[in-house]
Amino acid sequence: MRLLAGMTQLASDRPDAVTVADATISAERLWGCARAVADEVAGAPVVAVHATATVETVVGMVGALLAGAAVVPVPPDSGPAERRHLLTDSGAALLLTTGPGAGTTPAGADTGTADGGPALPRVPVDLTRVSSTDRPAPAPTDTALVMYTSGTTGAPKGVLLSHRAVEAGIDALVDAWAWSPDDILVHGLPLFHVHGLVLGVFGALRTGCRLRHTGRPLPERYAAAGGTLYFGVPTVWSRICAQPGTARALADARLLVSGSAALPVPVFDRLHALTGHRPVERYGMTETLITVSSRADGPRRAGYVGFPLDGVSTRVVDEAGRDVPTDGESVGELRVRGPMLFDGYLNRPEATAAQLDADGWFRTGDIASVDPAGWHRIVGRASTDLIKSGGYRIGAGEVEDALLAHPGVREAAVVGRPHADLGEQVTAYVVADGVGEAELVDFVAGHLSVHKRPRQVRFVDALPRNAMGKVQKKLLADD
Incomplete structure (x- = not known):
């Protein structure tokens, strides 16, 4: 055959x-x-x-x-x-x-x-x-x-x-x-x-x-x-x-x-x-x-x-x-x-x-x-990675790459969360060592357009993943 x-x-x-x-x-x-x-x-x-x-x-x-x-x-x-x-x-x-x-x-x-x-x-x-x-x-x-x-x-x-x-x-x-x-x-x-x-x-x-x-x-x-x-x-x-x-x-x-x-x-x-x-x-x-x-x-x-x-x-x-x-x-x-x-x-x-x-x-x-x-x-x-915030279309992957460029960040996942003024806000879930929210927000804003910076950073012990290593973002969104 x-x-x-x-x-x-x-x-x-x-x-x-x-x-x-x-x-x-x-x-x-x-x-x-x-x-x-x-x-x-x-x-x-x-x-x-x-x-x-x-x-x-x-x-x-x-x-x-x-x-x-x-x-x-x-x-x-x-x-x-x-x-x-x-x-x-x-x-x-x-x-x-x-x-x-x-x-x-x-x-x-x-x-x-x-x-x-x-x-x-x-x-x-x-x-x-x-x-x-x-x-x-x-x-x-x-x-x-x-x-x-x-x-x-x-x-x-x-x-x-x-x-x-x-x-x-x-x-x-x-x-x-x-x-x-x-x-x-x-x-x-x-x-x-x-x-x-x-x-x-x-x-x-x-x-x-x-x-x-x-x-x-x-x-x-x-x-x-x-x-x-x-x-x-x-x-x-x-x-x-x-x-x-x-x-x-x-x-x-x-x-x-x-x-x-x-x-x-x-x-x-x-x-x-x-x-x-x-x-x-x-x-x-x-x-x-x-x-x-x-x-x-x-x-x-x-x-x-x-x-x-x-x-x-x-x-x-x-x-x-x-x-x-x-x-x-x-x-x-x-x-x-x-x-x-x-x-x-x-x-x-x-x-x-x-x-x-x-x-x-x-x-x-x-x-x-x-x-x-x-x-x-x-x-x-x-469904999970196109974030519409303040009239901008933001790809979550670009923000994730910027976060991962920080030496203190081991894992990162970005989602859009409902926001009364922006429609959605860029929200990051991060596994990191020795770094705070403000530092990461400023770090991303220094690498990407300011409107792409996370409005909120949540620190977690691990990101939920499936058998192939993909982050299960819907589990984060339901957090």
Whole structure:
């Protein structure tokens, strides 16, 4: 099948094709085991996979794709209500179980019991079984993945990603990052998000490079992995920078890539100082895969996610849908169009129409600016990060970067709070040492336009984050 072209072409010379934690499997064995899984699940249109960080998960997903099924990754730490929704809403015909105890019920995974979901057949992924059965490749327009959004505005929605979209998304990154079979990809990200699964597993299999998944994204495991290409989220890079010796061990890598959330400028600078690498930043969503990125053969700027990938078009528009100036200062909603976009939300035509227009433009809901050279900068979400204060439109990300430039600030999140005169006031939540509110307000005003300074600074012990390191600002707003 085309999505996994690299693996099939290089099956004979990749004895260490995939390593997850302490388990390694050759490409030839992976292919044989995946074919055995395909034999077991053949005829199932939708297959859920208990997406643990294991070799079995990789084999199970590849096998389900070989069988022509759409794969639904199920987070292993999901609660009963979330599992019930994913399995019921997706219409999964069976659940592939993985990891230790795969032959028994993973905690809460059999939704035919206490959590009231469908009583799905459970099929353990068995790495002792192989098959040589050949199957026709799925059509490019067939659904490869049903990936569920975070559900920040209601129940999670199933995002339909075709084989063609996944292939286009990976191939655009192969071009941008000079990604080749000679690379050794290292990461420790979850196998149920775009970053860890589509880029971090299918990207490796499609290019034919080796994958070394560290099980968990611990700095010492990254340092010991000996990779050429590293993927991480900002939290991972921040923790690596906190261990200078560990960070310096990455100096021999070819490329460091950061995504899933904005990389703070101080972390970018620290990583550069310790490793000699300016990390590549990129932008994407579950619905769009990666659409904007810096390039391996080009410059990289802290705080910017680069340029549209090959085949991608972008627009930044105001509330009336008019293009804003590409002056690096004007902000608006980013819209993207390209071959890697999703086919819609499962069984939700109204939600699809609200996000994807007839001309193929996807409304990201993210606030961005573009400078005259075409550099894209993401300043936050429209719902939480576009602050309208005193007639000004202020991007929270710009204020956060200014706060993080202060040596006493370790973390910062900025939101707009209701204000009787201004409409909204810029309010900062800060994790800091030895600094007061007035000093930070003056510091920001000295770096940015005065109207962008925080009107209020709240000091907190930590910022609420999700599994991918993104700050959960709605929890701050409800504080």
